[in-house]
Amino acid sequence: MLNLSALGALADSTLSRRRFILGATAAGASLVVGYSVAAEGSGQPNPFVAYVQIDPDNKVTVFSAHMDMGQGIYQGVATLAQEELDADWSKIHVVGASGNPKFYGNLAMGGKVQMTGGSTGTASSWRRYRVAGATAKAMLIAAAARKWGRTPDDIVGENGVLRSKRSSATATYGEMAALAAQEPVPAPVALKEPKDWKYIGAKNLPRLDSPAKSTGRQLYTIDVRLPNMLTAVMIHPPLFGATMKSFDAAKAKTMKGVVDVVATPRGVAVVATGMWEAMKARDAVIVEWDESKAEKRGSAAMLTAYRALADKDGEAVAARRGDVDAALGKAAKVIEARYEFPYLAHAALEPLNAVAWMNPQGVLEVWGGHQAPDLYQAAAAQVAGITPDKVKLHVMKTGGSFGRRATPDADVIVEAVATAKALGWRAPIRLQWTREDDMRGGRYRPAYVHKIVAGLDADGRIVALRDTIVGQSIAKGTPFEAGLVKDGVDRLSVEGMANQPYAIPNFRVDLTTTDMDVPVLWWRSVGSTHTAYVLETFIDELAHAAGRDPVTFRLDMLADKPRHAAVLKLAAEKAGWSNPPAPGKFRGVALAESFGSYVAEAVEISLDKSGAPKVERVVCAVDCGVAVNPDMVGAQMEGGIGFGLGAIVKSRITLDDGKVRQGNFDTYKVLRLNEMPEVEVHIVKSAEDPKGVGEPGVPPVGPALANALFQATGKRMRVLPFDQTST
Amino acid sequence: MIRFTLNGEPLEIEADPDKPLLWVLRDDLGLTGAKYGCGQALCGACTVHVDGQPTRSCQTAVGDVAGKAVVTIEGVRGEVAQAVQKSWIKLDVPQCGYCQSGQVMAAIALLSAKKKPSDAEIDDAMSGNLCRCATYRRIRAAVHEASRLLGG
Numbered sequence: 001m002l003n004l005s006a007l008g009a010l011a012d013s014t015l016s017r018r019r020f021i022l023g024a025t026a027a028g029a030s031l032v033v034g035y036s037v038a039a040e041g042s043g044q045p046n047p048f049v050a051y052v053q054i055d056p057d058n059k060v061t062v063f064s065a066h067m068d069m070g071q072g073i074y075q076g077v078a079t080l081a082q083e084e085l086d087a088d089w090s091k092i093h094v095v096g097a098s099g100n101p102k103f104y105g106n107l108a109m110g111g112k113v114q115m116t117g118g119s120t121g122t123a124s125s126w127r128r129y130r131v132a133g134a135t136a137k138a139m140l141i142a143a144a145a146r147k148w149g150r151t152p153d154d155i156v157g158e159n160g161v162l163r164s165k166r167s168s169a170t171a172t173y174g175e176m177a178a179l180a181a182q183e184p185v186p187a188p189v190a191l192k193e194p195k196d197w198k199y200i201g202a203k204n205l206p207r208l209d210s211p212a213k214s215t216g217r218q219l220y221t222i223d224v225r226l227p228n229m230l231t232a233v234m235i236h237p238p239l240f241g242a243t244m245k246s247f248d249a250a251k252a253k254t255m256k257g258v259v260d261v262v263a264t265p266r267g268v269a270v271v272a273t274g275m276w277e278a279m280k281a282r283d284a285v286i287v288e289w290d291e292s293k294a295e296k297r298g299s300a301a302m303l304t305a306y307r308a309l310a311d312k313d314g315e316a317v318a319a320r321r322g323d324v325d326a327a328l329g330k331a332a333k334v335i336e337a338r339y340e341f342p343y344l345a346h347a348a349l350e351p352l353n354a355v356a357w358m359n360p361q362g363v364l365e366v367w368g369g370h371q372a373p374d375l376y377q378a379a380a381a382q383v384a385g386i387t388p389d390k391v392k393l394h395v396m397k398t399g400g401s402f403g404r405r406a407t408p409d410a411d412v413i414v415e416a417v418a419t420a421k422a423l424g425w426r427a428p429i430r431l432q433w434t435r436e437d438d439m440r441g442g443r444y445r446p447a448y449v450h451k452i453v454a455g456l457d458a459d460g461r462i463v464a465l466r467d468t469i470v471g472q473s474i475a476k477g478t479p480f481e482a483g484l485v486k487d488g489v490d491r492l493s494v495e496g497m498a499n500q501p502y503a504i505p506n507f508r509v510d511l512t513t514t515d516m517d518v519p520v521l522w523w524r525s526v527g528s529t530h531t532a533y534v535l536e537t538f539i540d541e542l543a544h545a546a547g548r549d550p551v552t553f554r555l556d557m558l559a560d561k562p563r564h565a566a567v568l569k570l571a572a573e574k575a576g577w578s579n580p581p582a583p584g585k586f587r588g589v590a591l592a593e594s595f596g597s598y599v600a601e602a603v604e605i606s607l608d609k610s611g612a613p614k615v616e617r618v619v620c621a622v623d624c625g626v627a628v629n630p631d632m633v634g635a636q637m638e639g640g641i642g643f644g645l646g647a648i649v650k651s652r653i654t655l656d657d658g659k660v661r662q663g664n665f666d667t668y669k670v671l672r673l674n675e676m677p678e679v680e681v682h683i684v685k686s687a688e689d690p691k692g693v694g695e696p697g698v699p700p701v702g703p704a705l706a707n708a709l710f711q712a713t714g715k716r717m718r719v720l721p722f723d724q725t726s727t
Numbered sequence: 728m729i730r731f732t733l734n735g736e737p738l739e740i741e742a743d744p745d746k747p748l749l750w751v752l753r754d755d756l757g758l759t760g761a762k763y764g765c766g767q768a769l770c771g772a773c774t775v776h777v778d779g780q781p782t783r784s785c786q787t788a789v790g791d792v793a794g795k796a797v798v799t800i801e802g803v804r805g806e807v808a809q810a811v812q813k814s815w816i817k818l819d820v821p822q823c824g825y826c827q828s829g830q831v832m833a834a835i836a837l838l839s840a841k842k843k844p845s846d847a848e849i850d851d852a853m854s855g856n857l858c859r860c861a862t863y864r865r866i867r868a869a870v871h872e873a874s875r876l877l878g879g
């Protein structure tokens with residue numbers, strides 16, 4: 001595995017770029033505020049554009065600091081810029097930006113590094129893109145006023161057209177763009193009052209990429225075509241931690257379409273004229289691996305070890321208030337449970353890929369789903385042996401990701417660049433993983449075991465709760481460790497539990513971080529994938545033990561948590577909680593805050609003849625602050641619910657002596673259309689700054705389903721997935 | 728030499744007859760609408776029509792389409808296709824969009840055979856098309872909407 005000292009490389013590249021940008025500023029480009037215009041007539045787009053570009057033909061390009069994996073952030077940033085700019089919506093398009101952390105740094109993550117993740121895209125963009133739109137608008141108005149001899153307050157701009165209120169002068173934004181670029185940059189600009197919003201919160205703003213995505217015209221990394229491009233597939237080590245000793249490609253090299261077989265830091269790359277030729281030749285390559293340092297433990301042994309660890313105190317304490325042990329000693333009733341979670345693959349529908357090309361100008365161009373562009377730029381440069389400023393990333397839309405394309409070691413980027421380099425840069429390389437590569441390539445949601453215990457007093461109130469979490473750290477050993485791991489606690493392992501919202505006087509969360517050598521990663525909703533499941537099913541169990549209704553039981557502990565309480569009440573009300581379900585129907589509810597958004601979901605199920613649950617309906621209430629695009633908030637809740645349901649009911653990655661058993665969708669089962677419930681999404685009206693929606697729909701659905709299933713069967717589901725019969 | 732019609736045009740190509748149609752379309756002919764998702768007829772992302780039938784091009788040898796009519800999302804035309812794509816756009820079905828070529832092709836085939844499919848028929852026809860973004864609820868709604876546009 002490549003040892004990438006990414007932070008060091010990043011710091012250097014940031015420095016050199018900063019000088020570069022300041023130079024451009026001094027030369028008079030108006031990019032400082034993120035506004036630029038293609039130089040009229042030259043046809044050359046200004047290379048220093050930052051956020052919004054208006055072309056003479058009235059086309060508006062918005063440069064997104066966040067990549068779009070389907071969550072719709074391109075629509076989000078376009079909406080924000082448009083709210084202030086009021087261009088012709090049909091002429092807006094969005095492209096992914098990269099290369100300037102100064103402009104594109106994630107403002108919800110400190111602003112220093114460009115990154116898409118943690119459901120932060122909208123929060124990071126909330127002010128930035130409105131200011132960009134407002135600045136552009138002010139400059140357009142100033143230019144029109146100057147040209148027409150009017151005052152700025154006489155000029156309005158709507159739908160891409162400027163006009164003078166008291167004269168007949170009109171011009172499109174595009175026609176005024178070149179003049180506007182010469183206006184001084186106003187700072188600060190005023191933003192509209194919420195009551196004047198036309199686009200933010202609009203229910204019927206057409207999604208910009210629906211036509212391309214409904215007609216097969218949307219291009220992804222797998223669709224990149226370059227002259228003379230070759231396709232490469234990888235032969236990865238059969239075990240995590242194994243390394244290549246030698247390989248014999250004599251036979252493969254005689255096969256039709258095969259160009260070369262080369263070593264990379266992450267395995268052997270088979271290069272051919274096309275994907276099929278490369279896949280066929282791959283089977284003919286014989287590789288000898290060094291497995292001496294490889295991970296050879298299987299899932300069963302791992303879980304046995306985890307269970308034993310969960311019975312002991314954690315090696316670190318993630319949260320502590322009061323005295324849990326003393327309170328448990330005095331409790332009227334003590335309940336204890338153990339939960340087990342498998343590894344999970346992201347299994348985005350577009351298997352991982354990247355395209356690398358050293359162009360004739362000596363700039364390395366890399367196409368991919370760049371969730372962490374600065375990191376990838378540094379990684380690509382390091383592998384290529386060039387400086388980061390000689391790397392140009394093309395941020396592609398991807399066929400899903402769910403976190404998988406934000407990889408600290410830049411896996412697929414490294415492979416593509418290393419392969420192109422091994423071929424002496426003689427051709428662009430499209431490096432494409434097969435589904436099996438993707439499934440077996442690691443970077444899973446870690447497996448976890450929780451041991452949880454709680455005490456109720458004689459009145460049925462929770463007096464103490466203690467959870468012990470055992471599993472791998474996602475951040476440890478990555479460039480993100482410094483920011484995420486404190487005092488032996490990876491925040492990502494305990495989020496959702498350490499900060500649980502219920503008023504419980506004695507509370508403690510322990511963490512033991514394990515050392516399995518299986519690469520792990522954030523997976524849509526990260527820690528809350530398991531913590532919310534444990535907390536919300538266990539609270540349900542405690543409510544039952546106390547003889548209480550699960551909704552009021554929770555509300556009694558949420559007096560100081562109005563946003564939690566509000567979504568729970570709303571979901572309960574819309575689900576008709578106060579009336580019993582129809583005969584044969586059973587209900588469960590769960591609540592979770594993640595990434596600053598609050599979501600409650602009520603699930604209604606029936607049982608089929610075999611006793612298997614059918615999820616009939618999910619009622620979701622979400623408070624994500626201002627809902628910039630309500631229909632997309634709805635889409636993300638629906639999608640999160642479907643994604644979460646599939647995982648809870650049937651997905652798992654298991655290891656036999658270190659080998660991943662699953663390879664494709666026959667063994668790694670995911671939700672299908674016939675299993676999708678009706679979903680109803682209710683958005684809480686809010687004036688709070690917006691937070692994310694890509695992930696927060698996931699956490700409550702699993703526990704809500706498990707709670708419904710308990711109503712139906714009296715059984716508590718504590719080992720995931722529910723279906724333990726499939727591979 | 729393998730001969731078939733592709734999107735209405737006769738075509739003659741030199742290819743290994745075992746080569747999957749998907750890779751002929753994508754790598755040799757530059758038609759990237761059909762997507763690779765699994766290669767094993769397990770996800771539906773590569774769905775095209777062969778003589779009007781929805782077909783997994785990843786598991787269809789190009790030799791087996793000799794003499795047949797292959798239609799990809801790039802070339803699909805007609806009243807049903809229009810109704811489906813219009814409904815898909817109206818309901819903003821796609822999220823990442825990667826599965827949607829296959830979904831749209833499957834929906835067109837379904838509605839061409841059956842103007843007013845029931846939910847159970849939609850389940851049967853469409854459950855082989857995975858959507859990892861879980862746009863399933865909107866897919867179902869868009870099939871019903873297209874059916875309505877077609878007077879079903």
Ligand code: FES
Pocket residue numbers: 762763764765766767768769770771772773774783784785786
């Ligand atoms: S790629 Fe053909 S069915 Fe998945």
Ligand code: FES
Pocket residue numbers: 070349399400821822823824825826827857858859860861862
């Ligand atoms: S829209 Fe992403 S896989 Fe279906």
